[in-house]
Amino acid sequence: MLLAGLMQRRLRWSDFAYSLVETATTSAMIFAVLLGAEVFNAFLALTQMPEEAAELIGGLSISPYAVMAALMVFYILLGGVMDELAMMLLTIPVVFPIVNTLDFGIPKDEVGIWFGILVLTVVGIGLIAPPIGLGVLIVTSIARDVSIVQVYRRVLPFVAADFIRLAVLTAFPGVTLFLVRAFS
Numbered sequence: 001m002l003l004a005g006l007m008q009r010r011l012r013w014s015d016f017a018y019s020l021v022e023t024a025t026t027s028a029m030i031f032a033v034l035l036g037a038e039v040f041n042a043f044l045a046l047t048q049m050p051e052e053a054a055e056l057i058g059g060l061s062i063s064p065y066a067v068m069a070a071l072m073v074f075y076i077l078l079g080g081v082m083d084e085l086a087m088m089l090l091t092i093p094v095v096f097p098i099v100n101t102l103d104f105g106i107p108k109d110e111v112g113i114w115f116g117i118l119v120l121t122v123v124g125i126g127l128i129a130p131p132i133g134l135g136v137l138i139v140t141s142i143a144r145d146v147s148i149v150q151v152y153r154r155v156l157p158f159v160a161a162d163f164i165r166l167a168v169l170t171a172f173p174g175v176t177l178f179l180v181r182a183f184s
Helices: 002-007 011-045 049-059 064-079 084-101 106-126 134-142 147-173 173-182
Strands: none
Touching: 011 084, 049 084, 064 084, 064 106, 064 147, 084 106, 106 134, 106 147, 106 173, 134 147, 147 173
């Protein structure tokens, strides 16, 4: 981008300086999130909260799929207000031990792959799902002449298709893993 801007003679020094400041600000925010996640993970290791939560939920007489559905709703809601990297860094250390103790009818070593696919799917849904989807807010901030209502109208069919995809992936973990193996 820098080279293209220089070659077209459209990039002024003030624009270049502004880009550097914005890049530094964004990088600092990312590193702050990573540092916070590292501190949070140390806290989790010290308190052993993920293991205790896994034992608690594993001891309840709740269907594993009900637990998974609740987790998916949690991730969709969280995805609407939080960056996907931060969300995964902060929640996976807590949630994965819980998921790993549940029986979904697939080998334990493949539960992680399946759960990773589900998390990536719901993160994508959370970024575009109403009411706060960050992806939609970014689009409306770039395309200022398009209202957020118009963007959501165009996005809702994709959200519906994503929910159908999520339901299929969740209901048939064996098929999901078969497809992963077939296409990798």
